[in-house]
Amino acid sequence: MPFSDFHGNADIVHRLREMLSRERFPHAVVLAGAQGSGKYTLALMLAQALNCLNPPKSDELPDFCGQCANCTRIAQAADLNARFAEAVEARENLRETDKKETRIFVQTHPDVLIVPPDPPQMMIKVDQVRRVIETIYYRPAEGRERIYIFTDSAFMKEAANSLLKVLEEPPEFATIFLLTENPGELLPTIRSRSMAFTLCALSPEEIERDLAQQHPAWKPSQRALVARLSEGAVGKARSFDLASYSAARDHALAILHSALRGGEHGELFKITESYRPGAEGREKTEALIRTLYSLLRDLVFIESGVPELIRNSDISAELQRLSESADFEWILVASDRLAEVERGMRRNLLRSLSLDAFAAALEK
């Protein structure tokens, strides 16, 4: 997968590749941008370009072959969610005493360490940065450059301070990527030692064009829906699970209908019952919450007299009907309750949710 496969933000990719060609690649790079804007994909591509065994050129700039041992092993980390889930599961299977001392990493190449936020707090912890410090001063074993990719900027305080020490004296053969949706979360002293790039969102039209190639089986109305829901994030659009979204949306609509129009609760209980605790249930519940937010936002657009901005454009008639029973105040209360449910989940990921209580609290 060479750089030409990276969609959008051509100017930033060009500048980064120019720095590769001058062999003056920065030691610390902040890649900022919304979820799915390609931060991780780009960081992995650069990790490949920095370590490719047969680096080709394209447009007279360094590229990577995608075929050599280094490229292919680094590419095995491309599905971050899957590798992360494997690492978490491996830790779950450890003895209780070892579990506490084990931190989550993703590593498919000896010189490329990927540091995701560590559950359950989903923060980067000091032990994770310690692993970076322990390895970063050794020359790379099989590549030319040691690469560290922090996939999130939610650092615990001590972890951020430790990282700062590394950035004050980085070895010449290492590069640290800091990925963030919000650069303000990083210590100013970390930011000032890094070179920052912000990946911009793509327009819905650009994403629709990309989806026409990626998902030719999708109908134009489905591509338009996904493009709007992805908010300019091409990675999010490409990997969008349309079937799950539709299923979650059916449930979210049923909850809103029941809350706004009252009536039969049997249907509602049948739905909430299907949201079970555990990892799978959590994912499903998160999808439901995201979908509820997206529908509530659309109701706000309709209430505000700008229905052309709604994201769920394929069901605009149904949303119009729903909006007749909703008003701003109700939407605000509903959003607050939803935020409460979300906070509860973050505090304790395993706790099953009382969606019934949530739905009941929304009732007019």
Ligand SMILES: [Zn+2]
């Ligand atoms: Zn290669």
